[in-house]
Amino acid sequence: MPDISDDIAIARFVDRWRRNEGGAERANYVLFLMELCDLLGLDRPNPADATHDRNDYVFERAVTFRDGVDRTGHGRIDLYKRGCFVLEAKQSREPGGAKEVALGATQATLPGFDMAARGRRSAHRGWDVLMRNAREQAEQYARALPESHGWPPFILVVDVGHAIEVFADFSGQGKNYRQFPDRGGYRIFLDDLHQPQVRDRLRDIWRDPHALDPAKRAAAVTRDIAKRLASVNKLLEDRGHRPEPVAHFLMRCLFTMFAEDTGLLAAGCFTRLLDEARAAPDRFAPLLEGLWMEMNRGGFSHVLHCPIRRFNGGLFAAAHVIPLHREEIGELYEAARHVWTEVEPAIFGTLLEQALDPGERRRLGAHYTPRAYVERLVVATVIAPLQREWEAVVLGTVERERTADPAAAIRAVHDFHEKLAGTVVLDPACGTGNFLYVALELMKRLEGDVLEVLADLGGQEALALETASVHPRNFCGIEVNPRAAAIAELVLWLGYLQWQMRNGGAIADPVLETLHTIHVGDAVLAHDPPAADGSLPRPRRPDWPAADYIVGNPPFIGGKDIRGRLGEAYATALWKAHPKVNKSADYVMYWWDRAAERLTEPDTRLKRFGFVTTNSITQEFSRRVIARRMAAAKPVSLVMAIPDHPWTKATRDAAAVRIAMSVAEAGTGEGVALEVRSERGLDTDAPEIVFATREGRVNADLGVGVDVTAAEPLRANAWLCSPGIKLHGAGFVLTETALAAATTHADTLPLPVSNYLKGKALTGIRQRNYAIDLTDHEEAEARRRWPGLYQHLLRSVKAARVAQAARAPTKDALDYVARWWQFGKPRPELRAALTGLARYIGTVETAKHRVFCFIDAGILPDNMITCIASDRPFHLGILSSRISLEWTYANSGLIGVARFEQGHRYTKSNIFDPFPFPDASESGRQAIGMLAEELDETRETVLSEHPDLTLTVLYNLRAAIGRGEALTPAEEDQRRRGRVDIIAELHDRIDAAVADTYGWPVDLPAEEIVARLVALNAERRAEERRGTVRWLRPAYQIARAGLTALPAAAAEGQQIEAALQAIVRKPRFPRDAVGQTAAVFAELRAGKPLDAETIARGFAQGRKIERRVAATLEALARLGHVTREGGGYRLRRAA
Structure with missing residues (x-):
């Protein structure tokens, strides 16, 4: 459709609809929007489909949303375009002339709040409430969209015939829709359609909304600038200049570039200086040194021949300039020519550090964190709780207005603003400040909403009372690298000044204050000066600045690497300073544990913390840190968790690092777990990730639902599993x-x-x-x-x-x-376990496909092979089944997309040791064993006959066939030669046989399988406490345990009662009544009816406590918690 957006058409459109302001909304909005589409050369919405499945660009798009706990509500989106926007239309009743009142441009303004830039606004409070309510309604509709649609990047609120308000959230989270592009331009009046850039913006919202994401262009600009700075830095290093003076020199250069583009200096002054210096390099150093000295003190500049502001703040206290050659000046000139208002501070610090660090320079631009990922954690940790509090204030102001108490409404908004302006955010591993910057910008956006409402309520008089605002002083950091700490300070100021300039905010002198909010030091270890032997005396945990929120990305160092990476002395001191963190936990967990401690201290101001961690946080050693804090007398709970998430931008030279995110609050509340369902564009600056969300109690493994961390190792599996x-x-x-x-x-x-x-x-x-x-x-x-x-x-x-x-x-x-x-x-334990076996079971520790197979006992396995010391095909069959596979997925922390695209790790401690093998009949063992033997022989035959085929090839084909993918001719040939269909059929038969042995349906959902295995694990542990162990290899394991010899009649897997006191210390029965009741409950959770004698045998006191156990059982029966069954008691089943 041709674009007819010329001045005459626009004038007709504006005049036509201005004359119809105040009409009937439902009658007018469809026609208004269709004519707007015609005006902009956009396709009109499509006719609606009855099934809604294809209603991706329609009027009146139906949605269903939760309305309370067990009710659903229905609504209709006025105009919806999938992947683009949700539009809510209203038509106010006031005539245009009365509604449009120009605000006095001469009135005093609050820093960061430019009244003149706001344009026309309503003189009637009812209009502002109407638009605010419409925005909230649109956000509710966005939440109600099908999960597969994702969150639309835009919310549009239309007052038909008057204005369009634009709100954006490019993070894909739907939690932070804010005025777009800023407070001065988010409200588009009809007259604004005469501006080409406004029309282009609306077209992009309809056609390509993510093209408007400022992070996209900003990232490209920022990368190019960093590369040029890196080039200059390298040239200076090659000439023998020391790194630190070079770094500070370049930081002064880049801030001067920023200052000339944002009006803090005369436009283009530094760029002209550089251009002139290219012709006369000898003039460069004295001119620039003079300029920087003048910027430090302010006043008249003899270099620029005009007055300049006082910058100060420490950056220009030392005005030393390194003389540059023509080529180096040229690189700075090209960097200065960029539009510095478009620089993205969220990634600038990382790229600058890479540019200035010779060891990191090779990764420049190829290994950094896209802003969207940082924002995801900052929103969940900092913005979401502030937003909830603000929404409550807004609802309260509406109620106070209704009850004719506007002064109370103004006070409530003022109080919230004072609280927001005093909110402190700490990043205790701040690096170059990207988390702090993103927090600053998002809090400034929230502040914009607050000031907007305050102006609506009380106009200039209310704004004049606001003296505080969100400022770099609100953001604290701890960083061990002095250069990174200096960059973090610079990044915060760049971001703050960018915001103020974009939004017409006042900037006082000195432009750069000296705040000392970024502290140089180690966040998890303080100590006295090193001793002569290199040890670190008096190790202790450092104090952290008081904060309302803690967020950050501590170093990624695995627990097993701490000693090697940080040194023996440091590791020893770290462990002494944090005695409650197990030594095998990842380095990041020392930050996590310290924050959890601060969260639960008496009178703490800390409300929430969130960290990026290695995704191994879901594995045993790091998971213990979370589990201990969640189970403490003063517990923490996870309010948001993502167990597996990409982190750094992926390129040809740098694969995407995978991480986890976790956000915690004090108490025992519920939260939300996000599971990655699809990923696109990981090699771009705007990656798209689709999540499935689950709400409920978030467990220590970062999942919702059954808590796999509740499963504990079984003695039945002891001494059989080991790495090679x-x-x-x-x-x-x-x-x-x-x-x-x-x-x-x-x-x-x-x-x-x-x-x-x-x-x-x-x-x-x-x-x-x-x-x-x-x-x-x-x-x-x-x-x-x-x-x-x-x-x-x-x-x-x-x-x-x-x-x-x-x-x-x-x-x-x-x-x-x-x-x-x-x-x-x-591995002497493994060698002992393999003695006497002709073969054993092996699986690769980290693999895309979980495949178990027999290995000849004469072969030594590599450390990356996890070995199970059994030659029984029955065990191979169980391990090769879907039931075992779902258990592996649940305990390896890899779910969703990661199952198929990322390797997962099979570990002894949390996968094999707690896994409850089924108690199979002899016929069941034989059936499963025969199928497993056939599976193993089939694969070995294929591999011996066709050396070009591998297990990875075979199982890739099996997965592709299972997903219904079309195979290439070469793959079809591999499928035939590899007997892939036979392998798939054997797996299906094994799955059915194993499910039958457990007594479960073969098609159970994954979560149900895991839940049943956790329950079975609890039942087996209760049995083992009473002396009954279902050994996998009784002859070896009983002898290894140092128990009595195995009775001749005992068979594999049979219940064998042994004097386990030789290796196990039974728990003592509690003395208090509450503890006794809890202990009896725990025993009954095994699921089988138990009598007092059996329960008593599970405790150290044995039959001495039988009467107390019996009394407790009787009391529970009278209260209806247990029922009598046979000669014992069973927990009452819930209806």
């Missing part, structure tokens, strides 16, 4: 050719070598490798009997271990040096 050999020296592994070259005629036969299987080889191309295994041999013996192999290890292993110990002299590293000719972790 950990070499700590690549020289131990040799190919057949390399082995022949390493041996000599003097090496005694047989050689101490074993077949060695790497993790990648188990699911990938099978390669024959050998490992030199001197586990049972002393150094002198090895040197004497196998001199060739010994010399090979001497050259390839010993030197590397000695060097590693010198870099990080940990206990393990020193032990590896002392036993340098042996594997680092030879």
Whole structure:
């Protein structure tokens, strides 16, 4: 459709609808919007479909939303365009002339609130309430849209014939719709349609709304500037300049560029200085040094020949200028030519740090966090609670107005603004300040809404009372890197000044205040000066500034890497300072635990905290930190959690890092867990992520529903699962050719070598490798009997271990040096468990597809293979079933899209050890075992006949077929040769047989499977406390436990009662009545009827407490909590 948006058409449109203001909304809004579409050259909305499935651009789009706990409501969106906007139309009753009142431009303004820029507004309070209510209604409709539609980026509120108000939220969360593009321009009056940029903005809202996302253009501009600064920095480094003076010099340069583009300096003055200096480089240093000295003190500038403001703030206290060559000045000139008002502070700090750090420069622009990801956590942690409080205030003001108490309404809004202006946000690992900046901008946007309402209520008189505002002083940080801390301060000021300039806010002198809100130091460890031996005396936790909210992204260092990355002395001191955090927890958990402690302290002002963490937070060691805080006497609860989320921008050179997010409050409230359902554009500055949301009690594993963390290890599974050999020296592994070259005629036969299987080889191309295994041999013996192999290890292993110990002299590293000719972790427990077996079960620790298979017992497994010391096909079948797979997913913390696109990790402690194998009949064991044996033989036959095929290929094809994808001819050939359909059928048969053995339907939903397994785990643990263990390998495990010999009649899996006191200390029965009741409840949760004698045997006092247990059972029966069944008691089932 042609664009007819010329002045005549616009004038006719404006005149036609202005004359019809005050008409009937329902009669006019459809015609008004269709004519607006014609005016802008846009397609008109489509006819509505009866089923709503295809109603993606229609009037009166029906939605259903929750209305209370158990009721639903229905509504209709006036105009909806999927992926673009929700539009709510109203038509006020006031005639145009009375409604349009110009606000006095000479009136005093509050910093950040430009009355003149607001244009015309209503002289009637009823109009403002009408528009505010329409906006709230539109947001409710957006919440009610189908989950598959996602959140529209725009909310439009139309007063037919008068104005269009525009609100945007590009984060995809729907929690932070704010005036767009700013407070001065979000309200489009009909006369504004004469402006081409306004018409273009409306077209983009209809056609390509994300093109309006300022983060997109800002990110591109910011990257180019950072690359030019990096180029200058490198040239100066190559000339011998020290990094810190160069960094501060460049930061002064970039702020001067910013100042000339935002009106703080004369427009283009610095760019002209640079342009002139390209022709005469010798003039560059004295001119710029003079300018910076003048900027520091303010007054008349002899360099610019005009008065300039006083900047101060420490940045220009040192005006030292590094003389530059023509090429370097040229790079600064090109950077200055950019529009600095478009720089994105949310990523600028990260890119600047990369530009100034030689070690990080290679990653410049390829490894940073898109703003949308940062905003997701900041909104959940800081903005959401403030927004809820503000919404309550707004509702209250409407009620006070209704009761004719406008003064009380003004006081309520004023009080909230005072509170907002005093809100302090802390990032205790602030880096270059991206989280603090995003928090600042979003709080300024909220402040804009507050001041808008205040002006609506009391006009200039009410605004004149507001003296405080959200300011960089509200944002505190702790950062160990001094340069990053300096950049963080700069980023906050850039963001604040950008906001003030865009919104007509006043900026007082000095432009840059000295605030000292960014503290340089370690946030989790303080200590006295290092001792002579390198240790860190008197380790303790540092104090953190008081704050209302804590948000941040602490360093990503795994628990096992802390000692190696940070040093023995630091790790030891850290553990002493945080005795309640287990030593295997990830480094980020020290921040998490400290924040949780602050959250639950008496009289704390902290209301909520949120952190980005490694996604291994859902695994055992880090998860324990959360679980302990959630179960404490003063607990915390998770109000928002995302267990798996992309973090850094993905490029060809840098894969997307995966993280988790968690937000906590004090108490035991419920929250929401977000599961990633789809991801697009991870290599762009505006990635699109679709979530499924679940509300309820969020567990320590960051999931809602069944709490898999409640499952605990079973003795029945003990001593069977272990990772394979950990070499700590690549020289131990040799190919057949390399082995022949390493041996000599003097090496005694047989050689101490074993077949060695790497993790990648188990699911990938099978390669024959050998490992030199001197586990049972002393150094002198090895040197004497196998001199060739010994010399090979001497050259390839010993030197590397000695060097590693010198870099990080940990206990393990020193032990590896002392036993340098042996594997680092030879796994004696695994070797003992495999003794006497002809084969065992193995699976790759981290894999896309969870595949278990038999491995010959003569093969040494790599550390990346998780081994189960069983040769029984029944166990292979259970582990290969869907029931086992759903348990693995639930306990590995990878859900949603990650199941299919990310590798997940199979761990002994939280997946195998607590997994309750079924109590199968002999016929059930045989049926499952036969299917598992056939599955394993089929795969091995395929791999031996077709060396180009791998388990990964076979299971990729199986997954593709299951999703109904079309295969290429090459894939069809692989499918045929790989017997993929037979493998899939065998898995289906195994799934059915295993489900039957558990006594469950084969098509149970994943959550139900996990819930039943958790319940079965609780039942088995209760049995084990009473002395009944369903051993997987009774002969080995009972002997390993040091118990009495296995009765001759006992069979595998049979209930075997043993004197477990030899290895287990039973809990004591509590003394108080409340504790006794809780203990009896816990025993009854096993699900089977229990009598007093059986329960008493599970406690240390045994039969001495039987009468007390019986009395407790009787009391519970009288109260209706338990029912008698047979000779015992069972918990009453809920209806």
